[in-house]
Every structure is written in C-alpha cells, then in structure tokens.
Amino acid sequence: MTSIAIPRPAYAERPWILDWLTTVDHKKLGILYLYTTMFFFAVGGILALLVRAQLAVADNTFVNNDAYNQLFTMHASAMLFLFIIPVWAGFGNYIVPLQIGAADMAFPRINALSFWLIPPAGLLMFSGFLFGGASDVGWTAYSPLARSSGVGLDLWIIAVIILGVSSTIGAANFMVTMFRMRAPGMTMFRMPIFCWTMLVTAVLQLLATPVLASGLAMLYIDRNFGGSFFDPNGGGNAILWQNIFWFYSHPAVYIMILPGMGIISEILPVFARKPLFGYKAFVFATMGIGGLGFSVWAHHMFTTGAVLKPWFGFMTFMIGVPTGVKMFNWLGTLWRGSITFEAPMLFALGFLSMFLIGGINGTFSAAVPVDFAIHDTYFVVAHIHYVLFGGAVFAVFAGLYYWFPKIWGRRLDERLARIHFALQFIGFNLAFFPMHLLGLDGMPRRIATYSESAGWETLNLISTIGAFLIGVAMIPFIINVVMAFLRPKDQPNDPWEGNTLEWWTTSPPPVHNFDSLPEVHSERPLWDLRHGNAAH
Amino acid sequence: MAAHAVATQEKQGLSNGMLGFILFLASEVMFFGGLFAAYFIARSDAREWPPVYLLTPEQVAAGVKLEVEFWLPFIATILLITSSVTIQLGVFSIQRGNRSGLIRWTFISIVLGLVFLVMQVYDYSQLHFGIGDTIYGTTFYTLTGFHGLHVLGGVIFMGIILARSLAGQFTAANHEAVEACSFYWHFVDVVWIALFTTLYIIP
Amino acid sequence: MPSTGKLRVIRRVNLLISAALLAIASISPAFAGWGMPEPITDQAKRIQDLWVFTLIIAVAVFFAVEGALLYAIIRYRKKSDALPKQTHGSTALEIVWTTIPVLIVITLFSYSFIVLRDVEKKAPSDALSIEVDGFQFSWQFTYDLARLGQGQAPAQEGTFSIIGTAANEPTFVIPVGEPVEFRLKSNDVIHSFYLPNFHYKLDVVPGRDNRFVITANQTGEFTGQCAELCGINHALMRFHVRVVERAEFDTWVAEQVANKATVRQP
Incomplete structure (x- = not known):
C-alpha cells in the first residue's frame, strides 16, 4: 500500500461558540446546514400537520381560509427552500470534500456566507406571521394573484432571493471544488456518484436560480413600484410569471432529488457488496435528467392554454427514460449481491420502492389530456410527495443513518432505526396514497375545505392519520439521536466497509481531513485496498 | 491559503478563483436572460410598440409620452465601450509590470463609468414616463435600472482595484483580481450593448 | 421442504393479501371508472x-x-462472507433498458397526441x-x-x-x-x-x-x-x-x- 503524506497545518484554539459562528471548515458548516435544515423540516412538518388537521373532516373550521392559505404556503416554502434544497448543500458540504480527498471546499469563506444567508432568510420568510400574515399565495406565487397579496409576500420574495443567492454561490463553490480539488488519480469518471449528482445539481442551480431571481425582482417591482409585468391591463402577461417560475422550478425539482439519488447510489453498493451497476450510464443519465430538466417546464402549464402542449408532453415523457435507466441500474446493483439490511439500506430500499411510484405517477401528467383531468388536483399532490418525501426525505434519512458515525463519531441504534423506518413507511403511504384517489375524484389542491356531499371525507381522514403517523415516526429518530450523543465517540474509520475516501480518515475527521490519502485507481478506492485490484 | 491548497492537483490554466468568477458571470447572464425574456414577451404581446394604446386618458392628460431620447444614451454607449477598452489597457499594463499604467487606466475607466451613471440619471429625469406607465415603462426602467446597478457595482469593484494598485498589491505575475474586474466590466458593457440595441434602436 | 417458520410466514402473507383484496373490493364500487x-x-x-x-x-x-x-x-x-461476483455493468443491458422505456413513452405519446x-x-x-x-x-x-x-x-x-x-x-x-x-x-x-x-x-x-x-x-x-x-x-x-x-x-x-x-x- 502506498499513500501520499500531507503536511499538517497548525490551528489556533478559540472558544467553541466563536468557533462555530466564524468557522470556515466545510465539516462544521455542513453540520450547521444539517441542524438548520432539520429544524425547518420540523417546522414545515408541524405546518403540514395543521393542514392535515383542517382537512381531516368535511366543512371543518379548525383554521379559517386565510390561515389555511398561509399554512400550506409556508409548509411548501419551508420544505422546499429551507429544507430539501439546503439539506443537500449540507450533505454536500460535509461529504464532497471528503469523498474527493480535499482539505476543504474551494472557497471556504464564500462557503460560510452561503450558509449564513440561510437562517436570516428563514426568519424573514416566517416573520410574515408577525406582520399581518405570512405569504398566502402558494409557494408558486402565481400572478396576478401575487400582485395584490399582503406584506408577508414581500418578505417571502426577499427571503427567496437571499436563499437563491446562497444556493447560486454555493453551486459555483461545489463546481470549482469538484473540478479542481480531486485527489491525485481521481479522474472525473472515478469520482463518487454522490459527487456527480451534486455536480449536476450545482449546474442546474447556477443556471436556473438567477432566472427565478429575475422573476422575483419583477414581482417585487409590480407589487411595490407600480410595475405591469404580470398585469394584462398594463400590457403585461399573466402567464409570464409561470414561464419564468417553472423555468427555475422544474430544474429545481431535480435539484431536490438528484443528490438523494446520489446518496442511494452510495449506499446500495456498500450494503449489497457490489459496485454500482453501470456507473457511467448512471452519470450520463444524471446529465440527461439535468439537460432535459430545462425543456419540460411548461408541463406545469398545460391547462393555461398558452404553451406548446405536444412538445412539452413529449419531452416530459422522455425524461422518464433516464429516470428508468437509474432505476434499472439500482436493481442491477442489488442483483446477485450479498445484501444486509442496516438502517441506511432500509431507507435506501424505501426510497427505491416509493420513488418508483413517484416516477410512474408523474408520467400521467405527460399524457396531456390526462393532465387536463388531474392537474391541480390531489393526484399531483400525491405525485410530488412520492418524489419529494418518498424520494428525497427517505434519502435524507438514508444519508443521515449512513454518515452519522462519520460526522459525529457515534453509533445510532439499529432497533430504533427500524421502528422509525416502519412507522415512516406506513405513515407515508397512508398519508399520500389516498391522495391519488382524491385527485382523480376531482378534489382540487389548495382548497381550505370541502363539502360533505363531495364524498372525500374517508380518504382525507386516512391521509390525516397517516400524516400524524409520520410525525410519530420522528420520535424514535429523535430518541435515537439523543441517545447517540450520550454515548462515547467510539466509531472506527469505516464502520460499514465503505468504498469511498470519507471512510479512509477518522470518525469524525480531523480539521485537515486527511493525514494521508490512498492511491485512487477506481471509483471504489477503499474497496481496492481491502480486496486488492484482483477483485475487480 | 496553504491549508486549502493541500491535496489539490495543481492544474494549468484558470485559477480556482477565476473559474469561480466566470461561473458567477454565467449566473448573471441567466439573470439578465430572464429580464430580456420578459421584455420580448411583452413586445410580442403588444399590438404596437411603444404600446401607446394602453395609456389611460388620465396618463395622457398627465403628459405621459412613451418615447426615449436617442443621442444622449448613444454618447453614453460610446463612453461605456471606451471604458471597456481602457480597463483592458490597464490589464495589459500590469501584465507588462507597468503599475502606473494600471493606475492611470483604471482611474480613467472609473471616471467613464461614473459619467455614464450621471448621464443615465439625467436621461431618466428627462423622460416623460415612469416605471408604472404601462409595460413599456416597467421593462425600460427595470432593465436599465438593473444594468445601472451593475455599472455601480463595477465602479466600486474598479475603485477597490485602484486602491489595491495604489497600495502596490499587483505585479506582472499577480494581478488576478484586475483580470476578474475587467471580465466583469466587459460583461456589463456587453449587456449594455444588448440593451441599447433592443431599447433604443429596434423600433 | 420449507420449515414450519417459513410456512407460517407464507400463511401470514396469504392472510394479508386476502385482507387487502377484500378492502379493495369493498371500496371498488366507489371507483368504478378506474378511479x-x-x-x-x-x-x-x-x-x-x-x-x-x-x-x-x-x-x-x-x-x-x-x-x-x-x-x-x-x-x-447475505448468506455467507463470500464476496458476490463484482459485475460493473453491461452495455447490452443498458441498451435494452433504455430502449424499452423509449418504446413505451413513444407509444404513450402517440396515443395521447x-x-x-x-x-x-x-x-x-x-x-x-x-x-x-x-x-x-x-x-x-x-x-x-x-x-x-x-x-x-x-x-x-x-x-x-x-x-x-x-x-x-x-x-x-x-x-x-x-x-x-x-x-x-x-x-x-x-x-x-x-x-x-x-x-x-x-x-x-x-x-x-x-x-x-x-x-x-x-x-x-x-x-x-x-x-x-x-x-x-x-x-x-x-x-x-x-x-x-x-x-x-x-x-x-x-x-x-x-x-x-x-x-x-x-
């Protein structure tokens, strides 16, 4: 075995609170990201439970219509802008430099800026509740409705612009880090698959987020300076907002799911003891999804009557192809493997089975006439939750269970993890499967209440029970984490027999990450060390 | 910096900082792309341009006219293009190690940038329409306004470069910030040429 | 010969499936139009x-x-500590499972068009x-x-x-x-x-x-x-x-x- 020695720089000791507030260490920033985003996950989850409580029975008056609109708007805004998108930046921050054998991100201080923009933006967004009501026009903020909503929406616009800046500069940082700071021997096609998905995500963020920022600037001008961008009476265009918004937000859907796919693709090979089946095909499929992601935005707008329906329908169907390739590659990885079922693997398999549904029920919207029926109904709500909860959230937990020993050096309890998984899996399906049926039966999304005569009560009640079960599922998780912090830091470098460089260094890693680096000859350098190159 | 340079492969060509800066400019291109898209959609929606038919009687009575002045912005355009040349001459100077050349050309570029801004503000004051006067006024002031903010940002950037060159921080071998600044200024210039063409020349 | 443990599992699975079918049958009149x-x-x-x-x-x-x-x-x-065969992929399979979805989506697109x-x-x-x-x-x-x-x-x-x-x-x-x-x-x-x-x-x-x-x-x-x-x-x-x-x-x-x-x- 050969390794490359790395000189160790000296560090100054600082009080820990100052250290955390001023750190530019990618690992500490990664941990701050994870704490912050999990906090907003909890907030968004509580809002979701309030939404479900209101919808549990017909003609409910648990919250009024005004409050309801704020609840679901802030639920989605918190979950998308303050949880899912930045949580990947959190995992990426901690893991990407370790996986490519770098000492830090390319721009550590810009990295700190990326993080520190998020908490104030989150507070700003939620401060609307103190000033006469938070944004109440949905996370999509469709104009012209959004031209006349209250001051909560201005706060929301500014918050989303700040979050956009955070994710844009973060994206440039990730790209430079991965282009320029890989360990000797690590060619692009030996880069771990999680890094690849972070890279494609970064490209999408860099190119799509500024377009949203331009749209938000227009909306702000319309609202505050008498602009006419989205006002047909002044020569503006009511559909323009949707075009700009979805030009960002459809790629954003892939921003929200691609890193999750990357995490799954790290976990499956480790616990099936085989390499990822079709590594290069997987990389190309990821790029394909990223590229096609820019050409399907108008499938959110078929019912506006203002878009070229056959083209966007066709492209939307096509994006199912690289997604299918990924699914088959994951199956190929499991096939003839030697599979064990530790917590990360349970959540990874949960991801596969649920994301499959999210992939399939999305194709219905590509069939334009079927979309006429299901658009803006609970069918679409079911679809996005199978993708973003069944997909992204399961991947978040898979990643947390997988990297917890590395990040915190402590062990999570397997039994509690299994209870967490079972409750979350059942609760998730109870909450979201009935929404397919509700949507088909004609229940529109974003309605504060429904009439008893509509006949939607039973399914809604089941869904509400499922949502609360998801809430209950978080209890064993929290207990697990708290108990882990009471245990000593006793985890070895490589508790799972991992493949990638983060398992080469100590758990948790030293400030400078690596005392030495092994030679990299494949995308699984640690596997090569354990089994020799002959095992290929 | 040494700590961060460990474990990286030394590569030829662009530095990390320059690569990051170019990526930042790519995101800026997308931002202006969104604004331009809004402008062209508004034009294709309109029966005629400028859309005078959208003016309400009150607006007409208040003296709103959807017309822009040509010659003043034209002179401003010439000045801005000139400043792009001068900042580049500054880069060429420091590449040869000529620090006083860098100081001189940067100073001239700053002055040109400031004159451009003053002319733009004066031009605003002479126009007979506001940001609320139809989509014409909205797109005009939004596009030129965001560009103006970028000019201001560029002037500040050049000011920092000037201060640093006066402090003797740049040499023939080490002047990356100057090049980044010139990239940014060229970008601002190109956006203006596109803006001038669409807002003032295309009827 | 399956062990009694396995038989019990199979019986339980059967029971679950029948219960699920019963549940579907009971709500099916409400969803006669394929949902x-x-x-x-x-x-x-x-x-x-x-x-x-x-x-x-x-x-x-x-x-x-x-x-x-x-x-x-x-x-x-996992049944033993023996390593499974390390297959890295198969170009033929990749082509097959790219082509099949392409054919499916072209069919669906044509019909929906x-x-x-x-x-x-x-x-x-x-x-x-x-x-x-x-x-x-x-x-x-x-x-x-x-x-x-x-x-x-x-x-x-x-x-x-x-x-x-x-x-x-x-x-x-x-x-x-x-x-x-x-x-x-x-x-x-x-x-x-x-x-x-x-x-x-x-x-x-x-x-x-x-x-x-x-x-x-x-x-x-x-x-x-x-x-x-x-x-x-x-x-x-x-x-x-x-x-x-x-x-x-x-x-x-x-x-x-x-x-x-x-x-x-x-």
Missing part, C-alpha cells in the same frame, strides 16, 4: 380511455419493477356558446341569445347571465348531445374552470381568450369548482351544471328571458 368519476362528455370518454391505457402500462411497470426489487431483496440476502388533437377540436360556428366569467369568488355564466346552438334561429338579440356568489353557488344549464363551447374570461386573477365529470379543466386567465368544447352524452346534475388558487375563498368557488334534453333547455332559456332582470339588451 375517475363518470365521464359525461364524448371528450371525457376519450380522456378516460387514455387514462385507462396509461394506467394499465403504469401498473404493469410498477409490478414488474417492484416485484424485481422484492425478489432481489429476498433472494440475495391523437386524443389531444380530438378533444381540442374547435366548435362549429353555430354551436351554443357560453361565456364563463371567473371572479373572486364565484362564477358568472352568460348566454348569448344569438348563439343558442342547434340551428335555432336567433330568438332575439341580447344576453342573460347566471351570477353566483360564494354562498349561493350558481347552476347553469346545457343541452345533451350537441357541442357546447365555453369562453373563459377573468378580470381579476387566474382561476381554473374544472368539472371533474368533464375530465377537463382550463385556466381562466386575465388577458387571454381560452375556450373549449364539450358534447355532453348524458343528462344529470354535476358539480365543479375552481382549480387554481385564487385567494381567500378559493375553496368556495363551486358551481353546478344541469345537463338536460334540448326541449327542456329551450324552456329554461325562455324562463330566463321572461325574467327580464337577467337579460341585458345590447
């Missing part, structure tokens, strides 16, 4: 056929992939044409006496309107068996005109002239509502349509015209 409500127009029937076709393919794909996943999980559990073309056919010029105005927070349905459809000589000039409020949901009436055009208008924000039994919705966009055509094929009363978030009382923007025979429709129109209050002379 969709009854189609009441020719266009809705076409869309439902497309839905069923897509659903069959989707369910087949779902069971195939989920089945393969379950099989792999059960069959390839044909249905799209058919359901978006324009109305004949003599069809009944109704202007639908969405506003915060109800609907107004305006009939033009010169465009009442079905070769009816224009009875007279003018229009009449059904105007609803959030508390008093409007009901409008259309005849069965003939094309009816809806012209959608809004002066405030975007609404969406959605009637589940049409299997269709179209947004009501300020500044846009959106229209669509349906031909109802059965009589009855049906409920629809706004499907695009439009403000505080979005949930209350419901409306009802009564589909009746032509003669009954004519009578209804005559009643409306007789009620001068709702008729506006041009």
Whole structure:
C-alpha cells in the first residue's frame, strides 16, 4: 500500500461558540446546514400537520381560509427552500470534500456566507406571521394573484432571493471544488456518484436560480413600484410569471432529488457488496435528467392554454427514460449481491420502492389530456410527495443513518432505526396514497375545505392519520439521536466497509481531513485496498 | 491559503478563483436572460410598440409620452465601450509590470463609468414616463435600472482595484483580481450593448 | 421442504393479501371508472380511455419493477462472507433498458397526441356558446341569445347571465348531445374552470381568450369548482351544471328571458 503524506497545518484554539459562528471548515458548516435544515423540516412538518388537521373532516373550521392559505404556503416554502434544497448543500458540504480527498471546499469563506444567508432568510420568510400574515399565495406565487397579496409576500420574495443567492454561490463553490480539488488519480469518471449528482445539481442551480431571481425582482417591482409585468391591463402577461417560475422550478425539482439519488447510489453498493451497476450510464443519465430538466417546464402549464402542449408532453415523457435507466441500474446493483439490511439500506430500499411510484405517477401528467383531468388536483399532490418525501426525505434519512458515525463519531441504534423506518413507511403511504384517489375524484389542491356531499371525507381522514403517523415516526429518530450523543465517540474509520475516501480518515475527521490519502485507481478506492485490484 | 491548497492537483490554466468568477458571470447572464425574456414577451404581446394604446386618458392628460431620447444614451454607449477598452489597457499594463499604467487606466475607466451613471440619471429625469406607465415603462426602467446597478457595482469593484494598485498589491505575475474586474466590466458593457440595441434602436 | 417458520410466514402473507383484496373490493364500487368519476362528455370518454391505457402500462411497470426489487431483496440476502461476483455493468443491458422505456413513452405519446388533437377540436360556428366569467369568488355564466346552438334561429338579440356568489353557488344549464363551447374570461386573477365529470379543466386567465368544447352524452346534475388558487375563498368557488334534453333547455332559456332582470339588451 502506498499513500501520499500531507503536511499538517497548525490551528489556533478559540472558544467553541466563536468557533462555530466564524468557522470556515466545510465539516462544521455542513453540520450547521444539517441542524438548520432539520429544524425547518420540523417546522414545515408541524405546518403540514395543521393542514392535515383542517382537512381531516368535511366543512371543518379548525383554521379559517386565510390561515389555511398561509399554512400550506409556508409548509411548501419551508420544505422546499429551507429544507430539501439546503439539506443537500449540507450533505454536500460535509461529504464532497471528503469523498474527493480535499482539505476543504474551494472557497471556504464564500462557503460560510452561503450558509449564513440561510437562517436570516428563514426568519424573514416566517416573520410574515408577525406582520399581518405570512405569504398566502402558494409557494408558486402565481400572478396576478401575487400582485395584490399582503406584506408577508414581500418578505417571502426577499427571503427567496437571499436563499437563491446562497444556493447560486454555493453551486459555483461545489463546481470549482469538484473540478479542481480531486485527489491525485481521481479522474472525473472515478469520482463518487454522490459527487456527480451534486455536480449536476450545482449546474442546474447556477443556471436556473438567477432566472427565478429575475422573476422575483419583477414581482417585487409590480407589487411595490407600480410595475405591469404580470398585469394584462398594463400590457403585461399573466402567464409570464409561470414561464419564468417553472423555468427555475422544474430544474429545481431535480435539484431536490438528484443528490438523494446520489446518496442511494452510495449506499446500495456498500450494503449489497457490489459496485454500482453501470456507473457511467448512471452519470450520463444524471446529465440527461439535468439537460432535459430545462425543456419540460411548461408541463406545469398545460391547462393555461398558452404553451406548446405536444412538445412539452413529449419531452416530459422522455425524461422518464433516464429516470428508468437509474432505476434499472439500482436493481442491477442489488442483483446477485450479498445484501444486509442496516438502517441506511432500509431507507435506501424505501426510497427505491416509493420513488418508483413517484416516477410512474408523474408520467400521467405527460399524457396531456390526462393532465387536463388531474392537474391541480390531489393526484399531483400525491405525485410530488412520492418524489419529494418518498424520494428525497427517505434519502435524507438514508444519508443521515449512513454518515452519522462519520460526522459525529457515534453509533445510532439499529432497533430504533427500524421502528422509525416502519412507522415512516406506513405513515407515508397512508398519508399520500389516498391522495391519488382524491385527485382523480376531482378534489382540487389548495382548497381550505370541502363539502360533505363531495364524498372525500374517508380518504382525507386516512391521509390525516397517516400524516400524524409520520410525525410519530420522528420520535424514535429523535430518541435515537439523543441517545447517540450520550454515548462515547467510539466509531472506527469505516464502520460499514465503505468504498469511498470519507471512510479512509477518522470518525469524525480531523480539521485537515486527511493525514494521508490512498492511491485512487477506481471509483471504489477503499474497496481496492481491502480486496486488492484482483477483485475487480 | 496553504491549508486549502493541500491535496489539490495543481492544474494549468484558470485559477480556482477565476473559474469561480466566470461561473458567477454565467449566473448573471441567466439573470439578465430572464429580464430580456420578459421584455420580448411583452413586445410580442403588444399590438404596437411603444404600446401607446394602453395609456389611460388620465396618463395622457398627465403628459405621459412613451418615447426615449436617442443621442444622449448613444454618447453614453460610446463612453461605456471606451471604458471597456481602457480597463483592458490597464490589464495589459500590469501584465507588462507597468503599475502606473494600471493606475492611470483604471482611474480613467472609473471616471467613464461614473459619467455614464450621471448621464443615465439625467436621461431618466428627462423622460416623460415612469416605471408604472404601462409595460413599456416597467421593462425600460427595470432593465436599465438593473444594468445601472451593475455599472455601480463595477465602479466600486474598479475603485477597490485602484486602491489595491495604489497600495502596490499587483505585479506582472499577480494581478488576478484586475483580470476578474475587467471580465466583469466587459460583461456589463456587453449587456449594455444588448440593451441599447433592443431599447433604443429596434423600433 | 420449507420449515414450519417459513410456512407460517407464507400463511401470514396469504392472510394479508386476502385482507387487502377484500378492502379493495369493498371500496371498488366507489371507483368504478378506474378511479375517475363518470365521464359525461364524448371528450371525457376519450380522456378516460387514455387514462385507462396509461394506467394499465403504469401498473404493469410498477409490478414488474417492484416485484424485481422484492425478489432481489429476498433472494440475495447475505448468506455467507463470500464476496458476490463484482459485475460493473453491461452495455447490452443498458441498451435494452433504455430502449424499452423509449418504446413505451413513444407509444404513450402517440396515443395521447391523437386524443389531444380530438378533444381540442374547435366548435362549429353555430354551436351554443357560453361565456364563463371567473371572479373572486364565484362564477358568472352568460348566454348569448344569438348563439343558442342547434340551428335555432336567433330568438332575439341580447344576453342573460347566471351570477353566483360564494354562498349561493350558481347552476347553469346545457343541452345533451350537441357541442357546447365555453369562453373563459377573468378580470381579476387566474382561476381554473374544472368539472371533474368533464375530465377537463382550463385556466381562466386575465388577458387571454381560452375556450373549449364539450358534447355532453348524458343528462344529470354535476358539480365543479375552481382549480387554481385564487385567494381567500378559493375553496368556495363551486358551481353546478344541469345537463338536460334540448326541449327542456329551450324552456329554461325562455324562463330566463321572461325574467327580464337577467337579460341585458345590447
């Protein structure tokens, strides 16, 4: 075995609170990201439970219509802008430099800026509740409705612009880090698959987020300076907002799911003891999804009557192809493997089975006439939750269970993890499967209440029970984490027999990450060390 | 910096900082792309341009006219293009190690940038329409306004470069910030040429 | 020979499956239309056929992939410390499983394209044409006496309107068996005109002239509502349509015209 020695720089000791507030260490920033985003996950989850409580029975008056609109708007805004998108930046921050054998991100201080923009933006967004009501026009903020909503929406616009800046500069940082700071021997096609998905995500963020920022600037001008961008009476265009918004937000859907796919693709090979089946095909499929992601935005707008329906329908169907390739590659990885079922693997398999549904029920919207029926109904709500909860959230937990020993050096309890998984899996399906049926039966999304005569009560009640079960599922998780912090830091470098460089260094890693680096000859350098190159 | 340079492969060509800066400019291109898209959609929606038919009687009575002045912005355009040349001459100077050349050309570029801004503000004051006067006024002031903010940002950037060159921080071998600044200024210039063409020349 | 433990597991699985089937059977009458409500127009029937076709393919794909996943999980559990064979991929397989989805989506696209073309056919010029105005927070349905459809000589000039409020949901009436055009208008924000039994919705966009055509094929009363978030009382923007025979429709129109209050002379 050969390794490359790395000189160790000296560090100054600082009080820990100052250290955390001023750190530019990618690992500490990664941990701050994870704490912050999990906090907003909890907030968004509580809002979701309030939404479900209101919808549990017909003609409910648990919250009024005004409050309801704020609840679901802030639920989605918190979950998308303050949880899912930045949580990947959190995992990426901690893991990407370790996986490519770098000492830090390319721009550590810009990295700190990326993080520190998020908490104030989150507070700003939620401060609307103190000033006469938070944004109440949905996370999509469709104009012209959004031209006349209250001051909560201005706060929301500014918050989303700040979050956009955070994710844009973060994206440039990730790209430079991965282009320029890989360990000797690590060619692009030996880069771990999680890094690849972070890279494609970064490209999408860099190119799509500024377009949203331009749209938000227009909306702000319309609202505050008498602009006419989205006002047909002044020569503006009511559909323009949707075009700009979805030009960002459809790629954003892939921003929200691609890193999750990357995490799954790290976990499956480790616990099936085989390499990822079709590594290069997987990389190309990821790029394909990223590229096609820019050409399907108008499938959110078929019912506006203002878009070229056959083209966007066709492209939307096509994006199912690289997604299918990924699914088959994951199956190929499991096939003839030697599979064990530790917590990360349970959540990874949960991801596969649920994301499959999210992939399939999305194709219905590509069939334009079927979309006429299901658009803006609970069918679409079911679809996005199978993708973003069944997909992204399961991947978040898979990643947390997988990297917890590395990040915190402590062990999570397997039994509690299994209870967490079972409750979350059942609760998730109870909450979201009935929404397919509700949507088909004609229940529109974003309605504060429904009439008893509509006949939607039973399914809604089941869904509400499922949502609360998801809430209950978080209890064993929290207990697990708290108990882990009471245990000593006793985890070895490589508790799972991992493949990638983060398992080469100590758990948790030293400030400078690596005392030495092994030679990299494949995308699984640690596997090569354990089994020799002959095992290929 | 040494700590961060460990474990990286030394590569030829662009530095990390320059690569990051170019990526930042790519995101800026997308931002202006969104604004331009809004402008062209508004034009294709309109029966005629400028859309005078959208003016309400009150607006007409208040003296709103959807017309822009040509010659003043034209002179401003010439000045801005000139400043792009001068900042580049500054880069060429420091590449040869000529620090006083860098100081001189940067100073001239700053002055040109400031004159451009003053002319733009004066031009605003002479126009007979506001940001609320139809989509014409909205797109005009939004596009030129965001560009103006970028000019201001560029002037500040050049000011920092000037201060640093006066402090003797740049040499023939080490002047990356100057090049980044010139990239940014060229970008601002190109956006203006596109803006001038669409807002003032295309009827 | 399976062990008794395994047999017990199999019995339990059988029990679970029967319980699931029973549950599905008990709710199935509510979802007789393959999950969709009854189609009441020719266009809705076409869309439902497309839905069923897509659903069959989707369910087949779902069971195939989920089945393969379950099989792999059960069959390839770790049994020994021996390393499995390290296969890195297969170009042939990649081509196969790229081609199959491509063929499936081209099929689905072609079928949906044909249905799209058919359901978006324009109305004949003599069809009944109704202007639908969405506003915060109800609907107004305006009939033009010169465009009442079905070769009816224009009875007279003018229009009449059904105007609803959030508390008093409007009901409008259309005849069965003939094309009816809806012209959608809004002066405030975007609404969406959605009637589940049409299997269709179209947004009501300020500044846009959106229209669509349906031909109802059965009589009855049906409920629809706004499907695009439009403000505080979005949930209350419901409306009802009564589909009746032509003669009954004519009578209804005559009643409306007789009620001068709702008729506006041009």
